[in-house]
Amino acid sequence: xxxxxxxxxxxxxxxxxxxxxxxxxxxxxxxxxxxxxxxxxxxxxxxxxxxxxxxxxxxxxxxxxxxxxxxxxxxxxxxxxxx
Amino acid sequence: xxxxxxxxxxxxxxxxxxxxxxxxxxxxxxxxxxxxxxxxxxxxxxxxxxxxxxxxxxxxxxxxxxxxxxxxxxxxxxxxxxxxxxxxxxxxxxxxxxxxxxxxxxxxxxxxxxxxxxxxxxxxxxxxxxxxxxxxxxxxxxxxxxxxxxxxxxxxxxxxxxxxxxxxxxxxxxxxxxxxxxxxxxxxxxxxxxxxxxxxxxxxxxxxxxxxxxxxxxxxxxxxxxxxxxxxxxxxxxxxxxxxxxxxxxxxxxxxxxxxxxxxxxxxxxxxxxxxxxxxxxxxxxxxxxxxxxxxxxxxxxxxxxxxxxxxxxxxxxxxxxxxxxxxxxxxxxxxxxxxxxxxxxxxxxxxxxxxxxxxxxxxxxxxxxxxxxxxxxxxxxxxxxxxxxxxxxxxxxxxxxxxxxxxxxxxxxxxxxxxxxxxxxxxxxxxxxxxxxxxxxxxxxxxxxxxxxxxxxxxxxxxxxxxxxxxxxxxxxxxxxxxxxxxxxxxxxxxxxxxxxxxxxxxxxxxxxxxxxxxxxxxxxxxxxxxxx
Numbered sequence: 001x002x003x004x005x006x007x008x009x010x011x012x013x014x015x016x017x018x019x020x021x022x023x024x025x026x027x028x029x030x031x032x033x034x035x036x037x038x039x040x041x042x043x044x045x046x047x048x049x050x051x052x053x054x055x056x057x058x059x060x061x062x063x064x065x066x067x068x069x070x071x072x073x074x075x076x077x078x079x080x081x082x083x
Numbered sequence: 084x085x086x087x088x089x090x091x092x093x094x095x096x097x098x099x100x101x102x103x104x105x106x107x108x109x110x111x112x113x114x115x116x117x118x119x120x121x122x123x124x125x126x127x128x129x130x131x132x133x134x135x136x137x138x139x140x141x142x143x144x145x146x147x148x149x150x151x152x153x154x155x156x157x158x159x160x161x162x163x164x165x166x167x168x169x170x171x172x173x174x175x176x177x178x179x180x181x182x183x184x185x186x187x188x189x190x191x192x193x194x195x196x197x198x199x200x201x202x203x204x205x206x207x208x209x210x211x212x213x214x215x216x217x218x219x220x221x222x223x224x225x226x227x228x229x230x231x232x233x234x235x236x237x238x239x240x241x242x243x244x245x246x247x248x249x250x251x252x253x254x255x256x257x258x259x260x261x262x263x264x265x266x267x268x269x270x271x272x273x274x275x276x277x278x279x280x281x282x283x284x285x286x287x288x289x290x291x292x293x294x295x296x297x298x299x300x301x302x303x304x305x306x307x308x309x310x311x312x313x314x315x316x317x318x319x320x321x322x323x324x325x326x327x328x329x330x331x332x333x334x335x336x337x338x339x340x341x342x343x344x345x346x347x348x349x350x351x352x353x354x355x356x357x358x359x360x361x362x363x364x365x366x367x368x369x370x371x372x373x374x375x376x377x378x379x380x381x382x383x384x385x386x387x388x389x390x391x392x393x394x395x396x397x398x399x400x401x402x403x404x405x406x407x408x409x410x411x412x413x414x415x416x417x418x419x420x421x422x423x424x425x426x427x428x429x430x431x432x433x434x435x436x437x438x439x440x441x442x443x444x445x446x447x448x449x450x451x452x453x454x455x456x457x458x459x460x461x462x463x464x465x466x467x468x469x470x471x472x473x474x475x476x477x478x479x480x481x482x483x484x485x486x487x488x489x490x491x492x493x494x495x496x497x498x499x500x501x502x503x504x505x506x507x508x509x510x511x512x513x514x515x516x517x518x519x520x521x522x523x524x525x526x527x528x529x530x531x532x533x534x535x536x537x538x539x540x541x542x543x544x545x546x547x548x549x550x551x552x553x554x555x556x557x558x559x560x561x562x563x564x565x566x567x568x569x570x571x572x573x574x575x576x577x578x579x580x581x582x583x584x585x586x587x588x589x590x591x592x593x594x595x596x597x598x599x600x601x602x603x604x605x606x607x608x609x610x611x612x613x614x615x616x617x
Contacts, residue, residue: 015365016227022372029379036387043380050373056228057366062255064247066238066262067290073276077289081238081247081260 010048015056022049105180112185116176121148121187122195128166131157137164141172141187149186150174160192161268162309167206169199200305204312208339211314216321217342223326225346225357226294228365231257232358233293233325235277238262242299242330242351249355254362259293264310265300271313274298274340278319278327295358296323298340299330299351311338320344330354542574549580 010018025046028034034042065078099107123141131137135154140147150172152164164170174189194200211217232250236242238260247258261277264270277298284292298320300311310316311331320327320343329344330351341347348354534540538548549557550570557563567582 014226014228019365019368019372022369022376026372026375026379029383030375032379032383032386034383036383039380039383043376043383046376046380047373050369050376053365053369053372056230057254057362057369062250062257064258064260065290066260067280069262073273073280075261075280075284075288075290078259081243081258 010045010052013049013052015053018049018052018056022046022053025049102180105178105183109178109180112176112178118173118175119187120171120173122169122171123148125164125166125168125170128164139164141170149184150189151186152189152192156190159268161306162192162194163313164192165203168203169195171195194306197305200309204339207312207314207317208342211317211339212342216317221321223345225326225328228254228360229256229294229358231259231291231293233281233296234258234260234299235263235274235281235296236260236299236351237265240265240301242301245351246297246299246355249352250359253356254359254365256359257291259290266303266307266310270310271316274310275313275315275319278316278323282323282325293325296325296327297330297348297351297354297358298327298344299348299354300332301351302333302336305336308332308336308338311340313339316340317343328354328357539574542572545574548572 010021013021025042028042029039029046064081066081068076068079070076121141123143126140126142126147128137128139131152131154135157137152137157139150141150142148152160162168162170170192171194172187172189173191174187176185176187178185194203208217215221234243234246236246242265243260250256250258259281261281263273263277265274278296281293281296284290286292298311300308308331311329317339320329320340326345328346328348329338329340330348330353331338331340334349346354346357348357538546542548548571549563550572551557551563552568552570554570557569563569563582565582565584569580569582571578571580
């Protein structure tokens with residue numbers, strides 16, 4: 001398993017899935033019954049998952065938008081929700 | 084007949100035409116009931132006609148009146164009419180003179196009090212529930228951490244503010260607001276369209292597709308919240324593939340969307356809390372996991388390292404590991420050289436042993452031996468030959484001895500045979516002479532006989548034989564022509580003659596000489612032959 005692949009395919013994970021897998025990895029590593037090579041691989045994957053979780057958590061300046069509707073009530077795009 | 088006319092004629096009443104009467108009634112009714120307010124139950128409602136107008140009836144337990152809502156009015160109604168709905172309608176009564184009918188043309192329509200509305204909701208809830216729309220099995224789980232939240236509510240007012248505020252507290256994520264009317268005419272349709280619209284997003288429109296929807300409205304009267312009881316809203320919420328949180332009114336206000344939503348929040352703020360976790364908690368959780376991850380890995384590595392160290396201690400050094408094989412190899416290597424030498428040496432010795440014997444003397448010796456053997460053989464052969472010659476000589480001698488008597492025997496034999504031959508020859512000569520004499524005598528006798536018979540003897544008696552040119556005897560005068568040459572044989576010889584013209588002489592020539600002609604040369608020849616023979 002290449003590190004790039006391990007990192008790449010977690011980017012689409014939801015936070016929940018990422019955290020769940022991260023927990024699993026941590027538990028496995030803590031049990032200490034993982035083969036060395038695999039332990040390195042899953043550690044790297046765990047790092048990637050943690051990073052992904054942090055990214056999800058830190059991208060927290062949520063945009064607030066309002067959908068623009070045409071006369072027929074069809075969405076025409078968004079605009080900032082003015083206060 | 085006349086009685087009929089009689090019966091009519093006394094009456095003093097004005098006579099109307101039907102049209103006049105109907106028109107009069109129409110005016111009277113429409114004037115008297117220009118604006119009425121009537122309470123009744125909607126009956127026979129089947130939605131707007133294709134023209135947009137709606138025709139139905141209002142009834143109570145004893146009476147019924149036709150009702151119509153024109154298309155223009157339909158759009159302005161606060162409630163959409165529904166079958167069985169207890170309503171208070173306001174409008175005017177009109178009549179149709181053409182068919183003697185009257186009806187109420189409704190301008191406004193409202194539910195007949197809260198009880199009527201509650202009854203309607205209950206009925207609708209029962210009906211939709213029977214379809215399974217409120218089935219708990221249909222509920223979708225909310226995403227743990229949505230990236231985009233779609234909110235269906237009014238863009239103005241406290242509700243969206245409350246939601247955004249709580250989201251910012253907990254976890255500021257992207258929010259897309261789909262603005263809708265939250266009460267009054269068209270509310271239900273707009274809310275339904277917003278739910279469907281969010282679900283229809285593919286992300287290609289430049290509008291992010293929400294991971295969760297919040298349909299929210301602040302508190303209000305039953306009528307204010309009526310739009311959220313709308314069947315189209317319920318069906319849209321049920322059909323939503325995006326998990327949906329309803330937060331309509333206060334906690335005590337239940338609308339039908341609350342039953343069909345995947346989660347019901349008591350308030351819009353509560354909906355925001357359901358929608359997102361608290362970021363700080365998650366950060367802490369993530370940080371905790373990260374720390375455990377690193378610690379675990381460090382421990383893992385440390386324990387492996389220790390394991391490795393332990394193993395390394397137990398692990399023999401390379402020298403140790405190789406000592407035994409190396410010794411074997413060394414021994415083998417040493418033995419290899421020695422072995423080669425020994426082998427070469429042994430080969431050499433063998434070669435030398437053989438080579439030493441390869442000398443001229445060896446050859447000479449051998450030649451000597453061979454020569455001796457050869458001469459012995461020759462000697463033996465000589466002896467054999469001698470013996471053979473001796474043997475043969477002896478045999479020859481024996482044979483020649485036997486042969487020695489043969490010539491004598493042969494000479495004797497020869498002599499005897501010769502004598503016998505001579506005697507036989509003597510006897511044979513005598514016999515032969517005798518036989519010859521006898522034959523000679525017989526021949527003479529024969530000759531004499533022959534001589535006596537020969538034509539020559541006839542010739543001797545004076546006859547002649549005439550022959551033609553070819554020497555053939557001519558026996559007839561007729562066969563001769565005058566002047567033809569002929570030969571004439573006499574006893575003493577032949578002469579030539581020519582046949583003359585004269586008369587023929589008496590033919591005394593016997594024809595007999597003819598046979599003897601043949602013989603004529605023969606006796607002469609035979610005589611001379613025999614003469615010479617003897």
